[in-house]
Amino acid sequence: MNKKLQPKQKLLESAQRLNALMKALPVGITFSTDTTCEYITGNPYLLRKLEMVRGDNISISALDDNVVSRKLRHFINGRQITGAEMPMQRAIAENKQIGPLEIDVELPSGKHWVMEAIGAPVHDEMGNVVASVAVNVDLTERKRADEANRLERLIEEEKQKNEFIADATHELRTPLAIIKGNVDLALRAKSYEAKSMRETLNAIDNEVLHLDKLLSDLTLLTIEGNNFQRKINPHKVQIRELINRIVKRHQTLAKKKSIEIHIKHLTGADLPGDERYLEKLFSNIITNAILYGKVGGSVRISDKKLDGKIHIDIRDDGVGISKKDSPHIFDRFYRTESSRSKNIGGTGLGLAIVKWIAKAHGGSVTVVSRENVGSTFTVTLPLLQ
Ligand SMILES: Nc1ncnc2c1ncn2[C@@H]1O[C@H](COP(=O)(O)OP(=O)(O)O)[C@@H](O)[C@H]1O
Ligand SMILES: [Mg+2]
Structure with missing residues (x-):
């Protein structure tokens, strides 16, 4: 049983x-x-x-x-x-x-x-x-968390966009105010003396040029910025040739300040990138090195390969950047007090563009600087595998 x-x-x-x-x-x-x-x-x-x-x-x-x-x-x-x-x-x-x-x-x-x-x-x-x-x-919890993250990102993006628009508006208003001031002055003038009229027109011309530069930088950072991954057309870029070409284009600007540009041994490295954008990247750094460089000084460019990457140094012996300023110089529209007051004519967008192009290429950019001694900007880019 x-x-x-x-x-x-x-x-x-x-x-x-x-x-x-x-x-x-x-x-x-x-x-x-x-x-x-x-x-x-x-x-x-x-x-x-x-x-x-x-x-x-x-x-x-x-x-x-x-x-x-x-x-x-x-x-x-x-x-x-x-x-x-x-x-x-x-x-x-x-x-x-x-x-x-x-x-x-x-x-x-x-x-x-x-x-x-x-x-x-x-x-x-x-x-x-x-x-x-x-x-x-x-999956509800995960979906909810994903959605919360997505919203948070959207809000942050929106905030950054608004800040950007506010900053851009401010920057565009300054040259317009100067133009308006000059036009008002000319209109109020009792007599139109040729010399003062030329000065007024020159001042207006300068601001128009500045506006043009500002607008083309802004276009690069906004319209192309959003579509960069789609627009980037990576192919083999010969870094030595590219830098030699950019330096040649900057010789006139350098001569005006009696600055010598030295290209120290450059490796013949190839890297995947979009030449148009990489040209803009190095051009912005070299222009800065000249503009903020010492009269009669030098700009030195060198590179080294390390761990599948190339590190390119652009060193100047100019005014340098203070500890207070250096964390901000890659921010959009950030310019140090001294460069604003000297009215060198920058847009404050140059290094923001540099940082964005480096990042879009899987690289980065850093700076080491001492006030009144000089600055070294280092661009790091992945090499062709
Ligand atoms: N090589 C340099 N030496 C000293 N200061 C620099 C150098 N490059 C950039 N800067 C500082 O960083 C700021 C931001 O540079 P950038 O974005 O190129 O704007 P811009 O040159 O239009 O002012 C400059 O206004 C300047 O104060
Ligand atoms: Mg600049």
């Missing part, structure tokens, strides 16, 4: 264990009773998530229009799907594992539950498909 009961007892125990397991699992498990998937039930976790109770049929393929599961709506990428498109139903029809699929479930209360579902067919000993199961993992 006892011997006969044993297998039954075992079966009961394993059923209890399975039950306990189903109760404890912190993921949703669903299973059908046959291949029609007209009746599907789930473990307590899933029933809770779907706002259902034990015994409820949770199949959206249910034939009975009155069952509570008929109030569930399932969406993939915003499109409502039918019962036949659900992972369990598909697992039977296609006799293979389906998913993971991200499914947004609209619950009877109108709330949403986002899950990741994997469906699989269940076979009998003969290998025939007899039912199916699915594992349904909660």
Whole structure:
């Protein structure tokens, strides 16, 4: 008698264990009773998530229009799907594992539950498909966190955009105010003496040039800035040739301040990049080295290769940058008091453009400087593999 009961007892125990397991699992498990998937039930976790109770049929393929599961709506990428498109139903029809699929479930209360579902067919000993199961993992929390992060980023971007517009407006207003002042002065003049008129026109011309420079820098930082990854056209750039060419273009500017540009041994390195932008990058740094350099001084350019990267140094012996200023010089529109007052004619956008181009090439730019001694700007760019 006892011997006969044993297998039954075992079966009961394993059923209890399975039950306990189903109760404890912190993921949703669903299973059908046959291949029609007209009746599907789930473990307590899933029933809770779907706002259902034990015994409820949770199949959206249910034939009975009155069952509570008929109030569930399932969406993939915003499109409502039918019962036949659900992972369990598909697992039977296609006799293979389906998913993971991200499914947004609209619950009877109108709330949403986002899950990741994997469906699989269940076979009998003969290998025939007899039912199916699915594992349904909660994605709602992750979705919520993703959405919160996305919003935070959007707000931050919006804030930066507004600051940028405010700064740009301010910078554009200054030359316009100077132009207006000069025009007013000329209009009020009793006599039009040629010399003073030329001075007025020269002042206006300077500001127009400045406005033009400002606008082209702004265009680079805004329109192209957003599409840079699409616009960048990387090809093999010979860094030595590029620097030699840029230096040649800057000789006239250097001569005006009797500055000598020395190119110390440059490696013949190739790197992947967009020559137009890299030219702008080095041109901005070299222009600064001359503008903020010492009359009769020098600018020295050298490079070294290290760990698959090239480090290019541009060193001047000019005014240098104070400790207070150096953390800000790569910010848009930041100019030190002394360069503003000297009216050198910069836009304050040069180094912001440098930083952005370096970053877009997978590189970086840093500066080491001492006031009244000089500055060294180092551009680091990845080399061709
Ligand atoms: N080589 C340099 N030596 C000293 N100061 C520099 C040098 N390069 C840049 N700076 C400082 O950093 C500021 C920002 O540079 P940049 O973005 O090129 O703007 P801009 O040259 O138009 O003023 C400059 O106004 C200047 O004060
Ligand atoms: Mg500059």
